[in-house]
Amino acid sequence: MSEISEPYIREQLEKRRDELSEAVGTTPPTVPAEYLLGLLHDVESALHRLDDGTYGICTECHDSVEKDRLLADPLVTLCLDHLTSTEQRALERDLELAARVQRGLLPQTNLSHRDWSIHYQYKPAGMVSGDYCDLISPVAEDGDLVFLLGDVSGKGVAASLLMTHLHAMFRSLTGVGLPLDKLLEMANSVFCRSTIAGQYATLICGRAGKHGEIEIGSAGHLAALVVGKDGVRQVSSTGVPLGMFATSRYTIQCVRMERGDSLLLYTDGISEAVNSSGEEYGAARLSNIASLKHGWVPQELAAACMQDVQKHSSGAKQADDQTLMVIHRGNSMEISLDN
Numbered sequence: 001m002s003e004i005s006e007p008y009i010r011e012q013l014e015k016r017r018d019e020l021s022e023a024v025g026t027t028p029p030t031v032p033a034e035y036l037l038g039l040l041h042d043v044e045s046a047l048h049r050l051d052d053g054t055y056g057i058c059t060e061c062h063d064s065v066e067k068d069r070l071l072a073d074p075l076v077t078l079c080l081d082h083l084t085s086t087e088q089r090a091l092e093r094d095l096e097l098a099a100r101v102q103r104g105l106l107p108q109t110n111l112s113h114r115d116w117s118i119h120y121q122y123k124p125a126g127m128v129s130g131d132y133c134d135l136i137s138p139v140a141e142d143g144d145l146v147f148l149l150g151d152v153s154g155k156g157v158a159a160s161l162l163m164t165h166l167h168a169m170f171r172s173l174t175g176v177g178l179p180l181d182k183l184l185e186m187a188n189s190v191f192c193r194s195t196i197a198g199q200y201a202t203l204i205c206g207r208a209g210k211h212g213e214i215e216i217g218s219a220g221h222l223a224a225l226v227v228g229k230d231g232v233r234q235v236s237s238t239g240v241p242l243g244m245f246a247t248s249r250y251t252i253q254c255v256r257m258e259r260g261d262s263l264l265l266y267t268d269g270i271s272e273a274v275n276s277s278g279e280e281y282g283a284a285r286l287s288n289i290a291s292l293k294h295g296w297v298p299q300e301l302a303a304a305c306m307q308d309v310q311k312h313s314s315g316a317k318q319a320d321d322q323t324l325m326v327i328h329r330g331n332s333m334e335i336s337l338d339n
Contacts, residue, residue: 008196009074010050017043042075058082069157095157099127102160105167107135110299113145115259116208119298120149120325121306123269123318130159131267131321132166132201136174144210146174149265149325150203150221150242158199165194166201166242180207184217184239184250192246200243204265212257212329217250222271225264225287226255227301229294232287235263259331260295264305269320276315285312298326 020040024033049055056065060082069076083091111118120133130152138144148170152162169190173183184205191201202221208214216224220241223234239250257263266286273281289308293301302324309322 006050006055009055009070010047013043013047013050013074017047046075066156067154067158095127098157098160099124102128102164105164106133111135111137111145113137113208114210115212115330116145117298117328117330118145118147118325119302119328120323121302123306123322125269125318125321126156128157128160129321129323130155130163131269131323132163132203133323133325134167134170136171139175142210144207146170146205146207147265147325147327148203148205149267149323150201150219151267151269151321151323152201153199153241155320162195162199162201166191166203170205179252180205180215180217181250181252184219184242185248188219188242188248188250189246191242192244195243200241202237202241206263206327208327212259214255214257214263214327215252216255216263217252219248219250220244222266222268222283225290226257227262227264227290227294228258229260232291234287257329259329261329262290262294262296262298262301263327264290264301265325265327266305267321267323269318269322270305270309270324272320273309273313273322274316274319275312281309281312297330298328301328302326 017040020036020043024036024040046055056067056070057063058065058079059077061079063079065076065079069080080088106122109119118135122129122131122133124131132148132150132152134148136146136148150166152159152166169187173186178186201219203219204216204221204224205219206214206216216235217239218224218235218237219239220237223236226233226235235253235255238253240248255263264286271281271283271286285308286305289305290301293304296304305324306322
């Protein structure tokens, strides 16, 4: 078990033990005392395993239990290979439900606001994803569209839980009307207080303004790409990932977008996609492809980029979640899609 998360696990287990011990003596008839005593025994056993260094070790094969499962349920004692068939089917149902919930949180694939058109492609590597993607339309007609794209540390269920946490947090905070730097600072502070040590998220948060200007704040995420008629330029990160330091500050950059220009955001599942020889796709290849597509509507630009990634990695298994978002400033000849 990683030392960086052990203090949090111990704190949570001790809290459960104290609450269960108190509940045993005041149990209403509808909750059998035997049930609570069984839970209390399981919690105390987990604390003993923390003390003797065997926490997170499968009791059958003595290999490591999957970390994301431990974070979701700190009482787990068996790795996936040693679950019973009934337990495996129950876990599969839970994952299917989690995947449906997560897909339900995604914004509409195509969104238009004023002369901005946004499209994204979202391709999880498994049933659930740690990639975060959202588009938040303003309540008022004269408000600005907020776009977000990020990547949570880790994989699997634990990462997907943090993704849903980010979704709820930003959906709440964007309604307050904070400047973008204060929005990121507040989100970082909340994220630090509600996650364990070692969990973090890289993120780009931006606002698309009325006259072609885009404000961008980046918390340790990969550089955004501005696709202009003269080529592609990068907008690099100016802050650390969310969840690392509670008092982090973020610098906001302003980018002027001409008509026909696009802003391209992506997660590292794209730049780090490998081919059968282990060669990474790379940000440079993505920039080269995008530079040839200036003026393309976002659906076509995103499709061309993703097709090139798939061409590169053909024959290799997708190892990480892949998300790509295009924010495009259209011209009078283009058709906006609202579905």
